[in-house]
Amino acid sequence: MKEFGDQKELLYYKRLIDSIPFAFEFKDPESGRFYQHQPAAEQKGWFTITSLEGELLEKLEEKLAPLADLIPHHLVITDADGKITLCNRQSAADLKVDREAMIGKHIRELLRIPDQQIAILETLQTGQAIRNRELWDRNYGIVNTYIIRRHDGSISRVAGVFHFLNNLKDAEKMAMSGRIAAGIAHEIRNPLTTVRGYLQLLSGQLGPDMNRLFSALLIPEIDRANGIITDFLRLSKTEALPFENLYVSDFLKNYLGKFLHSEAFLHDTDLTIDCRKILPETAIPGNKEELLQVFMNLFANARQAKRRNKKLKVEVRAAIYGDVVQISFSDNGSGIEPEVLVHIFDPFYTTKDDGTGLGLSISRKIIENHHGELRVVSTKEGTSFYMEFPIALTEPNEDR
Numbered sequence: 001m002k003e004f005g006d007q008k009e010l011l012y013y014k015r016l017i018d019s020i021p022f023a024f025e026f027k028d029p030e031s032g033r034f035y036q037h038q039p040a041a042e043q044k045g046w047f048t049i050t051s052l053e054g055e056l057l058e059k060l061e062e063k064l065a066p067l068a069d070l071i072p073h074h075l076v077i078t079d080a081d082g083k084i085t086l087c088n089r090q091s092a093a094d095l096k097v098d099r100e101a102m103i104g105k106h107i108r109e110l111l112r113i114p115d116q117q118i119a120i121l122e123t124l125q126t127g128q129a130i131r132n133r134e135l136w137d138r139n140y141g142i143v144n145t146y147i148i149r150r151h152d153g154s155i156s157r158v159a160g161v162f163h164f165l166n167n168l169k170d171a172e173k174m175a176m177s178g179r180i181a182a183g184i185a186h187e188i189r190n191p192l193t194t195v196r197g198y199l200q201l202l203s204g205q206l207g208p209d210m211n212r213l214f215s216a217l218l219i220p221e222i223d224r225a226n227g228i229i230t231d232f233l234r235l236s237k238t239e240a241l242p243f244e245n246l247y248v249s250d251f252l253k254n255y256l257g258k259f260l261h262s263e264a265f266l267h268d269t270d271l272t273i274d275c276r277k278i279l280p281e282t283a284i285p286g287n288k289e290e291l292l293q294v295f296m297n298l299f300a301n302a303r304q305a306k307r308r309n310k311k312l313k314v315e316v317r318a319a320i321y322g323d324v325v326q327i328s329f330s331d332n333g334s335g336i337e338p339e340v341l342v343h344i345f346d347p348f349y350t351t352k353d354d355g356t357g358l359g360l361s362i363s364r365k366i367i368e369n370h371h372g373e374l375r376v377v378s379t380k381e382g383t384s385f386y387m388e389f390p391i392a393l394t395e396p397n398e399d400r
Helices: 002-018 055-068 089-095 107-111 119-126 166-203 208-236 248-266 288-304 359-369
Strands: 024-027 034-037 074-079 084-087 133-136 140-149 155-164 244-247 269-277 283-286 312-321 324-331 373-379 382-390
Touching (some): 055 084, 074 089, 074 107, 089 107, 166 208, 244 248, 244 288, 248 269, 248 283, 248 288, 248 312, 288 312, 288 324, 288 359, 288 382
Parallel strands (some): 269 312
Antiparallel strands (some): 024 034, 373 382
16 A cells, blocks of 8 residues: 555656656766656646746846946846836946836836837847847947746846947047047148248348248247147157166156256256165166156146245155056146146146147156056145056166
8 A cells, every 4th residue: 555655656756747847957866867857848737937937037136236237338127028127227327317216117218219229129029139239329339138038938038238339439439530630730730831931031031120020920920830730749649659668767867857957957946856766677668758758848837837936846756556656746836726627638728828738638648658647636735746657577687
């Protein structure tokens, strides 16, 4: 009787296993026997898994949400009716919505474009995932969709990932605008050079009044215009500079120092160059002529910030922080107002009557071309510019 009961129980478990609608593998730890289960294609069975369809997916999305917020693109998941079950932070930020308020809403309320343009709705309708489709509507990007199906093959969720490329498109537009502007500037400079040559030729053949007009006004103004164009072309230039390993202490004291000490002497300035925190073998990859221009621009700004009845002091200091060399350039001038400080690196922004507003823009461009960073801190006690450069790898016996 007991044996008959065991047999019925075994048949019961066999029917139970046969009705499971998904494949799995099992190895018995005692006997070592291996079992594989494959459900029949037409298998309907009386066994269903309800937690996978509801609670488990909801819990999975809840756990997935913090990870989705780390993705720098749009990630949205909807149910089979197109209602949003997950919306990551980047989607909400770019589309300017409250993402919590979007949960449970139809995806058209998030995207605010016609249904026929919404990739997730297309996937829900066709049952086909979308791979790397380029989209042009009010936003530009690449879209992919992924289908999560129930055990019976019906759609439970559709995940959509949109690589939001508006910023890249805007950057490309700006780059093209810059190239066009550089081309125009280059073409303007050529006739200016011709006009200047003719003015010089004519100035010796006219009376003294016209000669003074040419030499004191017209030719200097053409030179000034040419200088602005040259600076602008320098700002837009992107070709690689010829670099060498510059030993920081030697560069600051013996190369840069001779120019800065000359300027300091001419303008009655106290100059300090401090390299005590830098080892003699510490080097940065760079172009000394380009970096000289940066420091000369900073010195010119320091002179213009000099206080009345107070001697100008300039300090150049170098130190190592981790894997970078930091060089600071500080003055005791009048400082920069906060509303001006946020714009000082903008091209053509200047508070000087005779300035072009390109000096600091060019300086930052040069530092960036050296794979470095230029930042500024200013108070009423003065202004400090901080330049950070990667340390160069040098051979022990490399010549200096």
